[in-house]
Amino acid sequence: MLIHKKSDIIPSEITSKEVFDNRRHFIQQAGFGMLASSAAILSPALQAATLNSGTTEGAGRLIGRANTPPPLTLRSHQKITGYTKSTYGVGEKLTPYADVTTYNNYYEFGTDKAEPAIQSKLFKPSPWSVAVEGEVKKNKTISIDEIFKLAPLEERIYRMRCVEGWSMVIPWIGFPLAQLIKWAEPNSNARYVEFISKADPQEMPGTNIPILDWPYNEGLRMDEAMNPLTIMAVGLYGEQLPNQNGAPMRLVVPWKYGFKGAKAIVKIRFTDKMPTTSWMKAGPNEYGFYANVNPQVEHPRWTQSSEKRIGAGLFAGRIKTQMFNGYTEQVGQIYAGMDLRKNF
Amino acid sequence: MLRSLSATPNKAQISRIKGLVFALCLVPLARLIWLGFHDDLSANPVEFIERSTGFWALFILLVTLALTPIKLISGRVWQIQLRRMLGLFMFFYACLHIITYVWLDFAFNWLDITKDITKHPRILVGFAAFMLAVPLAATSTNAMVRRLRNNWKKLHQLVYLIAILAVIHFWWLVKKDIREPLLYAVILIALLGIRVYYKTALADKSKSIPRD
Numbered sequence: 063m064l065i066h067k068k069s070d071i072i073p074s075e076i077t078s079k080e081v082f083d084n085r086r087h088f089i090q091q092a093g094f095g096m097l098a099s100s101a102a103i104l105s106p107a108l109q110a111a112t113l114n115s116g117t118t119e120g121a122g123r124l125i126g127r128a129n130t131p132p133p134l135t136l137r138s139h140q141k142i143t144g145y146t147k148s149t150y151g152v153g154e155k156l157t158p159y160a161d162v163t164t165y166n167n168y169y170e171f172g173t174d175k176a177e178p179a180i181q182s183k184l185f186k187p188s189p190w191s192v193a194v195e196g197e198v199k200k201n202k203t204i205s206i207d208e209i210f211k212l213a214p215l216e217e218r219i220y221r222m223r224c225v226e227g228w229s230m231v232i233p234w235i236g237f238p239l240a241q242l243i244k245w246a247e248p249n250s251n252a253r254y255v256e257f258i259s260k261a262d263p264q265e266m267p268g269t270n271i272p273i274l275d276w277p278y279n280e281g282l283r284m285d286e287a288m289n290p291l292t293i294m295a296v297g298l299y300g301e302q303l304p305n306q307n308g309a310p311m312r313l314v315v316p317w318k319y320g321f322k323g324a325k326a327i328v329k330i331r332f333t334d335k336m337p338t339t340s341w342m343k344a345g346p347n348e349y350g351f352y353a354n355v356n357p358q359v360e361h362p363r364w365t366q367s368s369e370k371r372i373g374a375g376l377f378a379g380r381i382k383t384q385m386f387n388g389y390t391e392q393v394g395q396i397y398a399g400m401d402l403r404k405n406f
Numbered sequence: 407m408l409r410s411l412s413a414t415p416n417k418a419q420i421s422r423i424k425g426l427v428f429a430l431c432l433v434p435l436a437r438l439i440w441l442g443f444h445d446d447l448s449a450n451p452v453e454f455i456e457r458s459t460g461f462w463a464l465f466i467l468l469v470t471l472a473l474t475p476i477k478l479i480s481g482r483v484w485q486i487q488l489r490r491m492l493g494l495f496m497f498f499y500a501c502l503h504i505i506t507y508v509w510l511d512f513a514f515n516w517l518d519i520t521k522d523i524t525k526h527p528r529i530l531v532g533f534a535a536f537m538l539a540v541p542l543a544a545t546s547t548n549a550m551v552r553r554l555r556n557n558w559k560k561l562h563q564l565v566y567l568i569a570i571l572a573v574i575h576f577w578w579l580v581k582k583d584i585r586e587p588l589l590y591a592v593i594l595i596a597l598l599g600i601r602v603y604y605k606t607a608l609a610d611k612s613k614s615i616p617r618d
Contacts, residue, residue, distance in 0.1 A: 160449070161449035164448070164449055165448065165449030165450060169582070169583075173580075173581075173582070173583035175448075175449075175450075176448060226581075228450060228453075271583075273582045273583050274582060344581075344582055345581075345582075360525050362526065362527070362528075363526055363528050363578065363579070363581075364526070365518065365521070365522050365525075365526070367518070367521070368515075368518060370450065370452060370453075370511070372449050372450055373449065375451075376442075376447075376451050376452065376510060377510065377513075379512070379513030379515070380511070380512065380513065380515070380518070
């Protein structure tokens with residue numbers, strides 16, 4: 063058997079698991095000019111390691127190493143049946159599926175936008191349950207299967223505007239958050255609702271690095287949460303949410319910057335006080351609790367008056383950002399009388 | 407190979423090395439063109455090109471700034487002959503970076519560009535770094551070196567400021583994961599630190615030698 067054949071590769075030549083696992087990473091990051099490429103060129107040792115990862119790949123397979131990449135279709139492309147189409151966003155040009163699923167801000171799987179699609183392959187969105195606690199009649203949990211049956215699923219085509227100045231148009235599948243809140247039975251003290259994401263260092267490698275205060279948390283005021291526009295998404299493009307998009311369930315609040323949409327939610331907590339979110343902790347002068355899309359309120363780093371539409375092409379330029387991301391009619395009244403410059 | 411590297415290359419070898427470095431410096435551009443034609447510049451191609459050209463400008467700048475420390479530490483001097491070419495390639499990628507920003511990102515919308523530069527410190531320092539690099543590129547010819555004499559050296563010390571601004575420009579770009587800009591900051595500090603160390607060490611040495 064091949065396995066028993068004496069290897070003619072000395073152990074020191076065999077690529078370490080880490081280097082091997084990251085080989086795609088090295089290649090992918092080279093052009094972006096990420097850490098790896100520069101380190102590889104600056105340090106001969108690392109450079110050798112990268113080269114080796116290519117040359118000993120075959121040898122690794124030969125001696126039955128356990129680190130061959132997992133099958134690429136672990137759970138992806140599971141169709142959702144029995145959802146209705148809504149009129150939201152009909153006529154908008156959708157961002158291609160490939161872009162929606164390969165360009166993700168999901169730091170639990172790495173800070174580079176291409177990383178989540180790769181690093182989330184081993185993530186297990188099922189079995190899954192969501193705990194409800196805080197200002198509720200009584201604490202309870204609900205499984206993801208029950209969530210799928212909680213309310214009729216519908217497709218909603220929403221614009222998504224990232225605080226970094228880019229946007230997408232995504233056909234989500236989900237149900238109004240209000241339905242889940244009705245099931246959760248908050249008591250009269252509940253003024254805010256907080257969403258807590260999963261942070262499992264085994265399945266989510268990014269959470270090993272203290273870039274944000276894990277677990278990721280986000281929050282909404284109750285009236286925002288109850289607004290019919292606010293949905294819990296369980297799918298996109300007719301299929302269950304890909305892991306990199308927040309499987310199995312994520313928040314979508316289309317008039318707010320994308321980071322408000324907590325992904326892989328494991329806990330929903332009702333509170334009487336405004337929760338301090340991960341991004342508020344990370345940069346209090348940059349990220350506020352409300353984070354409404356607002357072209358009039360500048361961000362210290364990014365232009366908020368215009369945005370780049372993903373998938374529009376190299377020469378498309380930018381489009382004007384709309385107040386409340388174009389959803390003023392539905393949500394404008396929520397903020398009547400509020401200073402949105404102060405409550406950014 | 408190693409032996410030939412440690413020896414001072416002759417004129418023919420130098421021109422071969424220069425040719426090689428020239429070709430290497432064009433690889434990042436060739437890669438972008440290749441990826442562009444294969445529709446493989448990620449979901450956000452403009453950002454991809456901005457990041458890539460920005461990175462290579464910074465990378466080549468750091469390599470340029472490493473030539474003198476190599477001389478100080480090893481006594482080797484021939485690599486200094488690569489400095490002008492590398493410096494100009496830094497400027498070349500910085501130009502591509504700016505062109506991408508002005509054309510592909512902002513589609514020549516000068517009002518928005520002005521707002522972006524004045525309202526965001528990150529853009530401002532990047533813009534400043536580029537503007538400071540313009541006179542250096544313009545005075546890179548032999549004729550200009552001769553014409554400016556001692557002032558040439560003074561002028562070209564701006565490169566240190568440009569490098570510091572470039573690293574800050576990158577640092578302020580990242581939202582929270584500062585590992586990569588931190589690496590470049592450390593490299594830059596090391597490259598500048600070596601210069602300062604040798605300068606002060608030499609000054610001390612000349613002081614401590616008794617005159618007689």
